[in-house]
Amino acid sequence: MPPVPAIETNELRKEFGDNAAVKCLTLQIQQGEVFGFLGPNGAGKTTSIKMLVGLIKPTSGKASLLGAPLGDRSTRARIGFLPEHFRFQDWLTAREFLTLHGQLFGMHSRRLSGRVDELLERVGLDGFRDRHLSTFSKGMLQRIGLAQALLNQPALVFLDEPTSGLDPVGRILVRDIIHELRAEGTCVFLNSHLLSEIEVTCDRVAFISHGEVIRLLELASLNTGQITAVLRVKGLIPETISGLSTWAQQVQQEGDRLTLTIQNESVLPEINRYLVEHGVAVFEISPKHISLEELFIETVGKEGGL
Amino acid sequence: MSSIFILARMTFVQAIRRRIVLTGLLLGVCFLVVFSIGFHMINTSSLTSFTGTNSSGVQNIIDTERSSGLFLAGLYAVTFLAIAMAALLGADTMAGEINSGTIQVIVTKPILRSDVVFGKWLGFAGLLGLYLLLMEGGTVLSILVQSGYTAPHLLAGVVLIYFESLLVMTVAMLFSSRFSALATGGVVFGLYGLSFIGGWIEQIGAVLNSQTAVKVGILTSLIIPSESLWRRAAYEMQSPLSGLLGISPFGAASVPSLFMVAYAVVYLLVVLALTVRVFQKRDL
Numbered sequence: 085m086p087p088v089p090a091i092e093t094n095e096l097r098k099e100f101g102d103n104a105a106v107k108c109l110t111l112q113i114q115q116g117e118v119f120g121f122l123g124p125n126g127a128g129k130t131t132s133i134k135m136l137v138g139l140i141k142p143t144s145g146k147a148s149l150l151g152a153p154l155g156d157r158s159t160r161a162r163i164g165f166l167p168e169h170f171r172f173q174d175w176l177t178a179r180e181f182l183t184l185h186g187q188l189f190g191m192h193s194r195r196l197s198g199r200v201d202e203l204l205e206r207v208g209l210d211g212f213r214d215r216h217l218s219t220f221s222k223g224m225l226q227r228i229g230l231a232q233a234l235l236n237q238p239a240l241v242f243l244d245e246p247t248s249g250l251d252p253v254g255r256i257l258v259r260d261i262i263h264e265l266r267a268e269g270t271c272v273f274l275n276s277h278l279l280s281e282i283e284v285t286c287d288r289v290a291f292i293s294h295g296e297v298i299r300l301l302e303l304a305s306l307n308t309g310q311i312t313a314v315l316r317v318k319g320l321i322p323e324t325i326s327g328l329s330t331w332a333q334q335v336q337q338e339g340d341r342l343t344l345t346i347q348n349e350s351v352l353p354e355i356n357r358y359l360v361e362h363g364v365a366v367f368e369i370s371p372k373h374i375s376l377e378e379l380f381i382e383t384v385g386k387e388g389g390l
Numbered sequence: 391m392s393s394i395f396i397l398a399r400m401t402f403v404q405a406i407r408r409r410i411v412l413t414g415l416l417l418g419v420c421f422l423v424v425f426s427i428g429f430h431m432i433n434t435s436s437l438t439s440f441t442g443t444n445s446s447g448v449q450n451i452i453d454t455e456r457s458s459g460l461f462l463a464g465l466y467a468v469t470f471l472a473i474a475m476a477a478l479l480g481a482d483t484m485a486g487e488i489n490s491g492t493i494q495v496i497v498t499k500p501i502l503r504s505d506v507v508f509g510k511w512l513g514f515a516g517l518l519g520l521y522l523l524l525m526e527g528g529t530v531l532s533i534l535v536q537s538g539y540t541a542p543h544l545l546a547g548v549v550l551i552y553f554e555s556l557l558v559m560t561v562a563m564l565f566s567s568r569f570s571a572l573a574t575g576g577v578v579f580g581l582y583g584l585s586f587i588g589g590w591i592e593q594i595g596a597v598l599n600s601q602t603a604v605k606v607g608i609l610t611s612l613i614i615p616s617e618s619l620w621r622r623a624a625y626e627m628q629s630p631l632s633g634l635l636g637i638s639p640f641g642a643a644s645v646p647s648l649f650m651v652a653y654a655v656v657y658l659l660v661v662l663a664l665t666v667r668v669f670q671k672r673d674l
Contacts, residue, residue: 137498140673161500171490173400175407187396188499232495 088151090115090240090271091136096145098131105131107295109145113288115239116269118262120276120286120303122376124384128295129275130168133244136273137165150239161190164233168244168275170225174218178209178228181217182235189236196235203231208257222249230258234265241265244275259285283376293384301379313352315342316368317359324362331355340367393501397509398516405479405517414475414521421471422528425464426536432460433537457539458629464529465551465627469620472522472555473582479514480562481574484669489570493674504666511563511662518555526551543626550623550651554616557658558582561614564665567672581614589617596644604644611646615654618646 089112096109106128113119123129134140136147138155152159172181179200186196204210207227217225226249233241243262247255262285265272276282282289283303291299318340325342328335331354334345344355349371359366405411433456484507487493497503526548533539541547558578565574592607594600611618625645 134674139494139498141671157500157502159500160498163498165495165498167491167494169491170495171492172495173404173492175404184396184400185495185499188393188496188501190393190500229495 087115089113089148090117091119091147091149091273093136093147094145096132096135096147097143098128098135098140099143104143104295106135106142109295109297111290111297113271113273115150115271116266117288118266118272118274118286120274120282120289121292122276122279122282122289122380123292124277127292129292130244131295132292133165133168133242133273133275137163137242161236162239164236164238164241166226166229166233166241166243166246168248170229172217172225172229172232174220175216177214177216178204178220179213181228182231185232186235191236199235199237203234206261207231223251223254226250227254227257230261234261238270240271240273242273242275245277246274247276247278247281255281279376279380289376291380291383299383303376311346311349311371311373313344313346313349313355313369313371315344315355315359315366315370316340317342318365318367320364321362324359324364327358327362328355330358393499393505394509394512397496397501397506398512401483401510401513402516405513410479411517415524418471418521418525418528421467421525422532425467425529426532429460429464429532430536432456453537454539454629457533457537458541458627461529461533461539461541462624462628464533465526465547466620466624468522468525468529469551469554469623471525472518472551473558473616475521476514476518476555476559477562477575477578477582479517480559481566481578482571483510483514484563484566484665485569485571485574486566488567488672488674497674503670507563507567507662507666507669511560514559515556518559519552522548522552522555541627542629547623547627550619550626553654553658554619554623557614557616557619557654557661560658560661560665564661564668567665567669582616584610585614585617588613589621592644593621607644608650611650612653615646615650615657618650619654622646622651 091111091113093109093111096106097104098106109128109132121129121132131140135142136149136154138160142154147154149156150159150162173184176184182200182203183196186200191199201210201213204213207230209224209227209231212220212224217228220228226246230243230246233243243258247258250258259281262272262274266287272285274282274286286303289301289303290297291301320337320342325335325337328342328344331351332344332346334343336343346352346355352369352371356366356369484493487496493506496506530540530544561581562574562578565577569577588607588610590607591603592611595603595607622645
């Protein structure tokens with residue numbers, strides 16, 4: 085029997101009055117997968133997450149988390165959630181806050197106390213454990229919110245824009261934590277409009293626009309097609325350039341800049357060796373992948389969610 | 391530990407940390423000081439003015455009536471303060487947390503949404519209980535020490551007033567689960583005003599023997615029975631003589647029946663159940 089998917093949705097739909105925020109969401113996400121949910125503002129990302137964690141009721145459609153139907157109470161003990169517009173009980177200290185939420189997860193005090201210390205350290209807040217959340221910066225709140233979502237060592241975590249309030253150091257921290265979660269076999273559902281972040285953390289992404297998934301993509305396949313490489317060189321002669329056709333389908337020269345279209349980047353060392361052997365000084369070789377950003381604009385369109 | 395008690399404790403700690411309790415206590419102590427000074431001055435000045443009377447029996451009756459009247463006046467003010475506190479706590483709690491989003495990380499835990507309602511309700515019930523204990527206890531003690539007077543059926547009266555504050559708090563929580571805190575505050579104080587006026591129409595109607603006015607009063611009590619609870623409490627605690635005399639500002643001419651008290655109990659339970667239902671259905 086195949087393992088139950090972490091998330092399975094079937095034509096999930098949510099209407100607010102006449103407006104369908106999510107039109108038809110059908111997805112299957114496996115356990116242990118890091119899944120990126122990408123879309124412009126107002127595409128229905130947060131509404132989708134809110135339906136999955138049980139904050140709002142779908143108008144129609146079906147979904148299950150870890151094999152149990154939406155809203156199943158015991159399943160929620162295995163799920164973590166960091167909301168987008170997080171506001172926490174700011175009259176609590178960091179430790180008290182995590183302890184309260186651990187208790188709500190139904191964790192026993194001995195296990196909880198160790199877990200709280202461990203997570204405070206992991207998100208870099210161990211020096212602030214007895215400070216009230218009211219004195220925390222936005223980034224610190226986001227870190228404590230992330231710790232809150234991981235208290236129960238969940239099998240499935242929903243992170244809604246987890247890095248929106250974070251500086252670059254904080255973003256790297258979140259990225260590292262997601263990598264650790266993947267290594268532990270936790271499924272991560274990541275909502276973001278920060279494409280670079282999705283690109284380095286996710287296994288698969290869904291592009292969502294106007295409440296519909298318009299493209300599903302394995303990120304590993306993103307860079308398997310033709311790529312271009314830009315080289316900065318000195319001392320080229322026409323014969324050397326024509327010799328490049330061994331590896332490159334297309335060669336363009338503009339002064340010291342060479343743009344090559346190649347099948348994949350594994351041929352770049354050979355090109356480099358060839359150029360050096362022919363007396364060319366190579367200053368830079370940079371392969372240009374199709375970025376997720378280009379793909380996103382191509383898929384969703386420049387107007388985004390407007 | 392049950393999640394209801396975790397949330398009740400959270401609600402309690404929140405009220406303490408956010409200085410709601412401190413503010414309430416400070417104002418409460420101010421009230422008790424003013425009340426005690428006022429009682430002292432009235433007590434001593436009227437003692438001298440009646441020294442001409444040589445019948446100690448009449449003097450005793452006058453003393454008792456004065457203490458009883460002032461006692462009920464004091465409790466009336468305490469009741470109003472408790473109700474204002476109940477309305478504000480109830481109005482802010484659901485709407486405030488839904489609006490800020492704090493509720494999102496609570497209801498997604500493996501708990502029932504009804505646990506949130508019951509937990510908050512219990513936390514506030516504890517707070518209101520402590521507040522009333524201090525304020526009513528202070529009023530009772532102040533009068534007892536200064537004049538030796540204690541009202542009859544004190545426990546029944548105090549319980550009825552506590553129950554009235556719980557009723558208002560529950561109504562506020564119901565509206566707060568659906569509407570903003572500000573709208574809820576408006577609705578709850580509006581209802582309180584309605585029941586206040588209804589109560590007076592009923593009392594004056596009773597004195598003037600107007601059955602229609604009494605019916606109008608009872609009808610408003612059915613919409614929200616808070617004022618009836620106060621009037622029943624006042625009836626329980628008034629001196630036997632003022633009971634015979636009829637209308638007084640803080641007494642009860644037309645006495646709400648025990649049936650009305652039972653109605654209020656059912657009313658509270660129904661409102662609490664509705665609160666759970668509204669909160670369960672609501673998108674957060």
